[in-house]
Amino acid sequence: GTNASTELQHDVQSFGAKAVNHLSNKLMIGLFSPARSFFRLDVADVMKEKLAASGMEETEMQKSLQKAEKEANKELDRAGAREPFTMLLQLLIVAGDALLYMPEDDKIQVYNLRDYVVARDITGRYVRVIVKDSKKFQFLPKDIREELTAKKGTTFDDDHDIDLFTDIRWDSDRDKYLIDQYAEDIKVSKVQGIYTEDTCPYIPLAWKLVRGENYGRGLVEDYSGDFHSLSTGETAILELFGIISQIKGLVDPAGLTDVHELNGAANGQWCSGREQDIGLLSFDKVGDLQAIDSINTRKERRLSQAFLMDSAGIRDAERVTAEEVRVVARDLEMALGGVYTRLAQTFQLPVAKLLLRRINFKLGNNMVE
Numbered sequence: 001g002t003n004a005s006t007e008l009q010h011d012v013q014s015f016g017a018k019a020v021n022h023l024s025n026k027l028m029i030g031l032f033s034p035a036r037s038f039f040r041l042d043v044a045d046v047m048k049e050k051l052a053a054s055g056m057e058e059t060e061m062q063k064s065l066q067k068a069e070k071e072a073n074k075e076l077d078r079a080g081a082r083e084p085f086t087m088l089l090q091l092l093i094v095a096g097d098a099l100l101y102m103p104e105d106d107k108i109q110v111y112n113l114r115d116y117v118v119a120r121d122i123t124g125r126y127v128r129v130i131v132k133d134s135k136k137f138q139f140l141p142k143d144i145r146e147e148l149t150a151k152k153g154t155t156f157d158d159d160h161d162i163d164l165f166t167d168i169r170w171d172s173d174r175d176k177y178l179i180d181q182y183a184e185d186i187k188v189s190k191v192q193g194i195y196t197e198d199t200c201p202y203i204p205l206a207w208k209l210v211r212g213e214n215y216g217r218g219l220v221e222d223y224s225g226d227f228h229s230l231s232t233g234e235t236a237i238l239e240l241f242g243i244i245s246q247i248k249g250l251v252d253p254a255g256l257t258d259v260h261e262l263n264g265a266a267n268g269q270w271c272s273g274r275e276q277d278i279g280l281l282s283f284d285k286v287g288d289l290q291a292i293d294s295i296n297t298r299k300e301r302r303l304s305q306a307f308l309m310d311s312a313g314i315r316d317a318e319r320v321t322a323e324e325v326r327v328v329a330r331d332l333e334m335a336l337g338g339v340y341t342r343l344a345q346t347f348q349l350p351v352a353k354l355l356l357r358r359i360n361f362k363l364g365n366n367m368v369e
Contacts, residue, residue, distance in 0.1 A: 011231050012231055012234045012235050012238060013230055013231055013234040015230060015300055015303065016220070016227050016230075018309075019303055019304070019306075019307035019309060020090055020093050020094060020220070020307070021090070022307060022308070022309050023089075023093055023219070023307045023308055023309075024086055024089040024090045024093060025086065026308055026328070026332070027089050027332060027340075027343070028082065028085060028086050028089060029328065030328045030332050030340065031085075031340075031343060031344070031347065031348055032076065032081075032082065032085060032348075037069045037070070037072075037073050038073070038348055038352070039069070039072075039348065039349075039352040040069065041065035041066075041068060041069055041368055041369070042062075042065070042368070042369045043058060043061055043062065043065070043367070043368065043369075044366050044367055044368060044369050046366050046367070047061075047366070047367045047368070065368065068356065068359065068361045071359045071361075072352065072355040072356055072358075072359055072361070073355075075355050075358050075359050076351075076355060079107075079108055079358075080107075080108070081108050081351075084100075084108045084109065084110045085108075085110075087110050088100055088110045088205065091110070091112050091113075092205060092206070092207040092216070092218060093207065093218055093219045093220060094218050094219075094220045095112065095113055095218050096206060096207045096208065096215065096216035096217045096218035096221065097112075097113055097118075097204070097205070097206055097207075097215050097216050097218075098110055098111070098112060098204075098205050099111040099112075099115075099116045099118070099129070099131065099202065099203070099204045099205070100202075100203040100204075100205060100347075100351075101131070101201055101202055101203075102201050102203065102350075102351065102354045103201045104201070104354075104357055104358055105358075111131060113215075115131060115132045115133070116129060116130065116131045116132065116204070117129070117130050118204045118214055118215065119214050120209075120213075120214050122211065122212055124206075124209050124211070125170075126170070126204050127169065127170040128167075128168070128169045128170070129167075129168040129169075129202055129204055130165055130166070130167050130168075131165065131166040131168070131202070132163060132164070132165055133163075133164040133165075133166070134161050134162065134163055134164065135161070135162055135164060136158065136159055136160070136161065136162070137156040137157065137158055137159070137160045137161075137162055138158035138159070140162060140183065144183055144188045147183075147186065147188060148162070148183055148184065148186060151186050152184070152186075162183055162184060163183075163184055164181065164182070164183055165181070165182040165183075166179060166180075166181050166182075166202075167179065167180045167181070167182065168200070168202050174194075175196070175197075176194050176195060176196060177193075177194070177195045177196070177197070177200045177202075178192055178193065178194060179192065179193030179194075179195065179200075179202075180192055180193075198350070198353045199353075199354075199357065201354065203346070203347070203350050203351075205343075205346055205347055206346075207219060207339060208337075208339060208342075209342075219306070219307075219336070219339075222306075223303060223306055226299050226302060226303055227303070229299060230296055230299045230300065230303070233292050233293075233295055233296040233299070234296065236292050237289060237292055237293060237296070240285050240288060240289050240292070241289070243283050243285060244283055244285050244286065244289065246281070246283070247280070248280070248281040249278060249279065249280055249281065250278070250279045250280070250281055251277055251278055252276075252277040252278075255273070255274060255276075255277030256272070256273055256274055256277060257271075257272075257273030257274055257277040257278060258271070258272065258273065261273075262278075305335075306335070308331060308332070308335050
């Protein structure tokens with residue numbers, strides 16, 4: 001329900017943001033390390049037998065596959081994918097869902113739950129996705145502007161926002177995804193998009209998907225109790241700190257010291273009165289402050305372990321060994337309960353196939369794994 005002009009009330013603690021940023025960057029390095037290719041192409045066993053039977057060398061084909069790997073990873077950098085991928089991982093950690101749009105010849109985009117809906121079958125495969133975009137009327141193609149004006153029977157201002165909807169649905173009879181586009185409620189796609197599971201540019205992702213549910217659960221949801229109590233503790237600390245930091249003096253009402261003369265005196269000036277008539281008000285809350293702080297420290301330590309803020313990362317060096325990458329992957333897999341393997345299947349694998357399409361490398365049937 002928020003928009004660009006809504007001022008959001010930020011939390012009193014920034015530990016949550018730090019934890020999410022840390023884990024998303026760690027996942028990004030583990031899934032798409034800049035130092036190494038995140039996937040490997042290999043000659044399928046069936047193809048190896050054919051090559052052996054024909055007397056051809058397997059090494060030549062392996063060289064061409066390695067070249068395709070390098071070119072695909074270069075395409076990942078050319079497409080500027082790391083920034084949207086990091087945002088996607090943050091959405092998965094917090095909300096549990098995100099939609100990746102990775103067309104062959106356009107910019108990579110990431111949608112959050114405000115802008116799409118998804119329906120899945122019992123196995124978790126998505127069978128319907130509707131994506132919402134918005135454009136100014138003047139930036140729509142001319143034929144769509146004319147069609148909208150004619151069918152709506154009204155004239156639109158150039159700055160009028162038009163809602164654009166993309167409908168992606170699974171056709172079980174054809175084993176294909178069919179894509180249609182609408183401006184408002186008017187179908188504007190002249191040709192229906194038809195894609196296989198491997199070529200569809202829309203990839204709805206979930207952090208942790210419960211069988212039979214359409215939407216995933218994020219990591220933050222698992223630890224929402226600790227985050228909530230951490231915020232409550234920080235609020236209490238701020239309030240206690242405000243009380244302790246007050247500087248107020250007390251004067252004996254039966255004493256000889258003149259309060260008005262004392263308040264009006266300049267620094268270093270002498271006043272008539274007695275020292276024992278005056279005292280500073282103090283609040284004995286330091287012990288309470290330390291007790292709350294120790295509880296918060298314990299919760300931060302627990303959240304640090306959950307968000308892998310205590311574990312080592314990959315060195316920032318030119319030559320990073322494969323074992324270092326595997327160690328990070330192993331840490332992610334063990335700490336996140338199988339999420340890393342899930343992202344490898346639902347995120348890395350489709351991205352690898354779409355990158356290979358962008359460099360015009362066609363995966364032959366049963367020829368390449």
